[in-house]
Amino acid sequence: MFGLDNNNHKLEKEEFLSVINHLTEGLLVFDSKNKLSLINPEAEKLLGIEKDEVLGRYFLDLSSYLKCKALVSALGGGIEEVSNREIKIKENFILEVDVIQAGDQKRVETLVVLRDITREKKVERMKTEFVTLAAHQLRTPMSGVKWSLKMILNGELGKLSQKQKEVLEESYYTNDKAIELVNDLLNVAKIEEGKYISKMTLSSLEDIIEEVVKKNSQKLEEKNLDCRIERSGEELPKVMLDVEKIKIAFANILENSIFYTLPKGKITIFLEKERKDIKIEVKDTGIGIPKVEQDRVFEKFFRAKNVMRIETEGTGLGLYITKNIIEAHGGRIWFESEEGKGTTFYFTIPVKKEFGEYLTQEFY
16 A cells, blocks of 8 residues: 555554544545555545445446546546646535556556635635626726816816826826726636636737737837837638737737837747647847746736836736636747846647637648
8 A cells, every 4th residue: 555565754554544544635545456445534525435335446436426426537537647626526516636646667556635625716706706896896987087087188178287287197097007907807807707718700810919019009119119020931820719818918918028128129029830829929128037936927916026126016917817818719828038138928829710629731
């Protein structure tokens, strides 16, 4: 049995079993033939089974027990190795599962670790619902303030002095930033509810990128940045996209490059068709991302220290949203960066004619 023969931690058999039996997580151990050789009391409780009934049974046989059925179905007959997989056992009962292969060539055993995360998921859902409600309630009055300020700035309610105009322009800008934050919070809430990607259409990724660059032309001109779109030469096929969401994803990457690239810098956008994907590369000569912080770039609310020294504003939600949009389309996103020398973001979008199906061979 795992952990008993080699006695790595110098525990006697009884002491080892005592530790296993007092774990707050459920544990099942299967031998090389996928027969159950050990189950602790917490696993018995979580799965609604008793040790005497299941010891020595094959993993697939456990599907005859109601709470085990979803577990067996999710892990497959071979008990595939997984990490932090959420499995809905029944309504309002969710387990997080880790499967670890252990042992050597002579003896391979499989450990299945179970954690009840039902309460955690309920709290997450309540937080998401609160954020959604609060954001919706905030967006309406802020949009009204924006409209009113715009009317005044346009002179529709009378001529303004230079000082009045400056104060109102600052108010308009501050209100606009608040609206952006609310929109980001709503986007995050939709992502966490699994309701973010909806309107999939066959579209040109190239056209979307050109549109976003054009929309940011004034910002590029203000910083005198050289922004170029380069192509591999091969015509890019249309792909299945939620156009509005892809615009948000690419705009987040481009706007970061604009903001964190010093005046007279360079941004290069390169489009390339690979065998099953379109790959986009956004390379800048900006301030870069500190190496010690690079693992956190796609986390919610993360902002690098060198970024905060330049600009204290920002939600830290943009790249989190971007990553979720790209991955929801079946793509990947990654980056390379060196502090003081710039950053290159890459992302791919699968070439599909229908959501879930690759284009036919004629495009390869």
